[in-house]
Amino acid sequence: MAAIVPVQFGVSMSLTVIAVAVGDIARDLDTGTDAASWTVTGAILASAVSTSLGGKLGDIYGHRRAFLASAVMLVVVTPLSGLAWNIESLIGFRVAAGVANGVATAAGTAMVLLAFPIATRSRAIGWYQSALSGAPAIGLIVGGQIVEQFGWRWVFAFFGVIAVIGLVTSATVVRPMGGGLDVSVDYWGGLTLTAGVALVLVGLTLLGNDGVGTSVSVILMAGGVVFLGAFARIEQRVPEPIISMAYLRKRNFSIPIWVVTLANFSFMGGLVVTPFLFTERLGWGLGAATLLLAVRPITFSTCAFAGGYIHPRLGARMTPVVGSSLLAVGMVFFALSAWQASLGWTVAGLFVVAIGHGIQLPSLTTTASDAVEPEDYGVASGMRGTLTQVGVTTGMQTMVIMIGTDITGNSLASSYLLGAGAAIVAVALSLAISPGSRTVRTH
Structure with a gap:
């Protein structure tokens, strides 16, 4: 817990830390604020679509491995975000950070559940979620101060240091947990689930945007529903689904x-x-x-x-x-x-x-x-x-x-x-x- 919570705290803070700098990013990278806002929105959406598949990979290969992989990804993409040369590259690095957050959240929660017995589990989860819930707000405050004093690129220098500290700490302290399932990865299920959730969320995000139009949003969400329906059918037929449909009952x-x-x-x-x-x-x-x-x-x-x-x-x-x-x-x-x-x-x-x-x-x-x-x-x-x-x-x-x-x-x-x-x-x-x-x- 002592290692997982600080790392996850830093990961969650990174999702919102540049929300206060959207205007500055748009000016520096010569783009509009609607495009610059996807540096935040893209990270959040990527986090949402990566958690389920990331959690399954942790169940198979071990949650410590998944957690460390997300920490390594952050060490790489955080400084690259500060060096972004255009809005497309910055959005790409932020999406990668969102994937890291999704995997870290699933793996971190699983490790907390495995580390504590039934009698004290809810208290451990309370500590864990207290850190997760406070991190985005603190990220806004910290990010605002750094942006105001030094500029938005220095936000990533600050969090790059935190990412390195988190990787070293988790690699040293966190012991192997979970993993060992002798099953294959349901890639088709993962693909349809990811596509379905992504299309639904992007459609919802664009809904009401005058520059896009409601019809495009509806089409995207309808496509997402189709993919989610395909996911449900796949999970009922494959011998080793991402998640057992029996759990949903x-x-x-x-x-x-x-x-x-x-x-x-x-x-x-x-x-x-x-x-x-x-x-x-x-x-x-x-x-x-x-x-x-x-x-x-x-x-x-x-x-x-x-x-x-x-x-x-x-x-x-x-x-x-x-x-x-x-x-x-x-x-x-x-x-x-x-x-x-x-x-x-x-x-x-x-x-x-x-x-x-x-x-x-x-x-x-x-x-x-x-x-x-x-x-x-x-x-x-x-x-x-x-x-x-x-x-x-x-x-x-x-x-x-x-x-x-x-x-x-x-x-x-x-x-x-x-x-x-x-x-x-x-x-x-x-x-x-x-x-x-x-x-x-x-x-």
């Missing part, structure tokens, strides 16, 4: 994953909408709003740590019921703020959604992992990560589209209420989780 595996997806739809959708609430309804400047918004990731990270201790007490069912309920309540607080232009309701919403989403994540991860065999921890973690990103992207795009270009109190409130509705569905699904049954052997 287990409610303590599939339901927690869908609850996480819906919760992230609400949580992350609300995150990108709230700056508009500050600037358009409360009259704040973006700089001041960003400082107050830092309350949300800090609270979220703290509560993710606490959630590991809450899970054994409330149980696999009631922890997400309480967490998603708080998330829904917090979104209603935001809607009230949009209607009344109230700072009080806004601050209440920031705290309540962070508390609710934070306390339930370790429980949902632990419950889903306990429903699969230990040798499948990697691919199970990967599938959860992939669907989590689907929820994140869907929520962000849908809720931004709902507020429209003519932002009013009603349009903002409607967007937040949509997020509350997703959280309420998550509550209903959580009630179907088996509260304490174990479906596989302990180890």
Whole structure:
């Protein structure tokens, strides 16, 4: 844990660290901000599509090997990003960094699950997810300071050093875990899954972009659905699928994953909408709003740590019921703020959604992992990560589209209420989780 968490912390920070520099990158590389924004979007999408296959490779060849491979990739592509000669090369290096993040996340989660017994697993996951949830926000803060003082290329010099330290530490400390499955890699399944998720997420990302058009987005998403359908058919027929379809029929595996997806739809959708609430309804400047918004990731990270201790007490069912309920309540607080232009309701919403989403994540991860065999921890973690990103992207795009270009109190409130509705569905699904049954052997 002492080696995995710092490395994963640095990897996750790298995804968002240049989000504050999109304008500077566009000017320096003589391109538009829409193209420059793909240095962030491309990394996030690559992370989403690589987690499932990366997790499976870890199950076969060992999670330490997968983790070290991702660390090596970061050591290579991080300094190259700082030396990028045009926007295409920078996007390519950032996509490679996203792949490294996806593989590291699946492998790191699997190693944490394997390293801790059932009795203390949720607490370990709480520590791990506390680091993961706080990293992107800290990345924004650190990146902003470096960009302001030295320029965006120096961000990669800073993180290049961190990548080297992470590689040396993990290679020295992390012991071999997992691996040894005597199976072949289902490459066709991996290809169709990757293509399906990528097309759906790119379509969602472009949805509402006036320069692209809704029709292109719909075509991309429809193509993604076709590929995902092909993936499902392949997995039912091959002798050694990426993930057993039998797991998807287990409610303590599939339901927690869908609850996480819906919760992230609400949580992350609300995150990108709230700056508009500050600037358009409360009259704040973006700089001041960003400082107050830092309350949300800090609270979220703290509560993710606490959630590991809450899970054994409330149980696999009631922890997400309480967490998603708080998330829904917090979104209603935001809607009230949009209607009344109230700072009080806004601050209440920031705290309540962070508390609710934070306390339930370790429980949902632990419950889903306990429903699969230990040798499948990697691919199970990967599938959860992939669907989590689907929820994140869907929520962000849908809720931004709902507020429209003519932002009013009603349009903002409607967007937040949509997020509350997703959280309420998550509550209903959580009630179907088996509260304490174990479906596989302990180890």
